[in-house]
Amino acid sequence: MSTDPGDLRRAFGTFATGVTIVTARSPAGQDVGLTVNSFSSVSLDPPMVLWSLAKTSGSRSTFMETDSFAVHILAQEQAGLAASFAQRGVDKFAGLELGRGVGYVPLLGECSARFQCRTVFRFDGGDHDIVGGEIVAYEHFDRAPLVFLSGRYAVAVEHPEAEPATEDEEPFATSTLISLQYLVAKVHYECQLALRPELARAELTEVEFYLLAVVAMAGPCAEDCLLRRVATSGAAVSGANIDHLVHSGLLLRRGSAQEGVRMTPEGSRILMRLAAIRKAIESEALKDFSPMEIGVFKQMLRRVVQQTQPA
Ligand SMILES: Cc1cc2nc3c(=O)[nH]c(=O)nc-3n(C[C@H](O)[C@H](O)[C@H](O)COP(=O)(O)O)c2cc1C
Structure with missing residues (x-):
């Protein structure tokens, strides 16, 4: 069968994998390593793994000569390291803190798991060599793994239909009845609840807090533009709110309505205090989420915002 390599690559790319870095040390004492997603576990007894190495790889001669290698399953924070070890002709180890394993192989830190292996077979695999290793030592750490899917780095999020991990978690069937709109509104309500007494103390409404935040972000701006920007959040805002902030x-007010308004030092002070309180509320609400999960959450909400925003 003749194949279009690009198309075949895209077909292979639909198989989500983890991402590893495989390292070794050449008999001449040079460290080598490359990013690999062809890694696979093979056998529990004896414990074995395999991966495939492109015949064009600059590290090939080392992996053909040496009998020791280490496989690092990368954590989701290590996409940068994966990109760095996918380069050629650069010193990939520069600046990295290395441990040493069996056969003096370089060991990288901060990963999700690490397998030190003794090479037990090498098979021809077309434009790759298939390298098999027996595990002589391994470790695993409580770090979420990096994922590779369709040519892009990704993070793993639990499937919504997965069995509930705890008894008090809602089963999927009922949770589908709860709309995203309700959940977003509920999160907003709960987070604002703790902010409300602070707003009352500052004699501000929620929408006036938003007005201050927009002026802080956008700098001095015309009043109609300011009102429009705050109104995109769905808040009922009017010139009376700006009047209240001015009073x-x-x-x-910088002069004409066109010249708009700017923040006073007192405005900045109040805004900073409220923003810090809001940040603390948000941090508390998200304390059980990893920075990566928060990133994914925000990215998804941003996509919904883009989708629902009028053109
Ligand atoms: C996510 C990802 C997965 C990769 N998987 C493999 C693989 O399984 N086998 C391989 O030989 N190269 C793989 N590569 C490509 C090598 O990392 C890349 O060609 C690297 O520059 C080889 O380094 P070297 O020439 O110094 O050996 C992968 C690259 C990326 C970004």
Whole structure:
């Protein structure tokens, strides 16, 4: 069968894999390593793994000569390291803190798991060699793994239909009845609840807090533009809110409505305090999530915002 290599690569790419870095040390004492997603576990007894090495790889001669290698299953924070070990002709180990394993192979840290292996077979595999190793030592750590899918790095998120991990988790059937809109509104309500007394103390409404935040982000701006920007959040905002902020000494009118308003030092002070409180509330609400999960969460919400925003 003749194949279009690009198309075949795309077909292979639909198989989500983890990402590893395989390292070794040449008999001449040079460290080598490359990013590999063809890794596979093979056998529990004896414990064995395999991976395939491109015949064009600059590290090939080392892996053909040496009998020791180490496989590092990368953690989700290590996409940068994966990209670095997928390069050629550079010193990939520069600046890295290395341990040493069996056969003095370089060991990388911060990964999800690490297998030190003794090479037990090498098979011809077309444009790759298939390298098999018996595990002589291994470790695993409590770090979420990096994923590779369709040519892109990704993170693993639990399937919504997965069996509930705890008894108090909702089963999927009922959770599908709860709309995203309800969940977003509930999160907003709960987070605002703790902010409300602080807003009351500052004699501000929620929408006036948003107005201050927009002026802080955008700099001095025309009043109609300011109102439009805050209104995109769905908040009911009017010129009366700007008047209130001006009368309270938090915003200053620069002249005409076109010239707009700017923040006063008191406005900045109040905004900083409220923003810090809001940040603390958010941090508390998200304390059980990893930075990566928070990133995914925000990325998804941003996509919904883009999708629902009028063109
Ligand atoms: C996610 C990812 C997975 C890869 N998987 C493999 C693999 O399984 N086998 C392989 O030989 N190269 C693989 N590569 C390519 C090598 O990492 C790349 O060609 C590297 O530059 C080889 O380094 P070297 O020439 O110094 O040996 C992969 C690259 C990436 C980004």
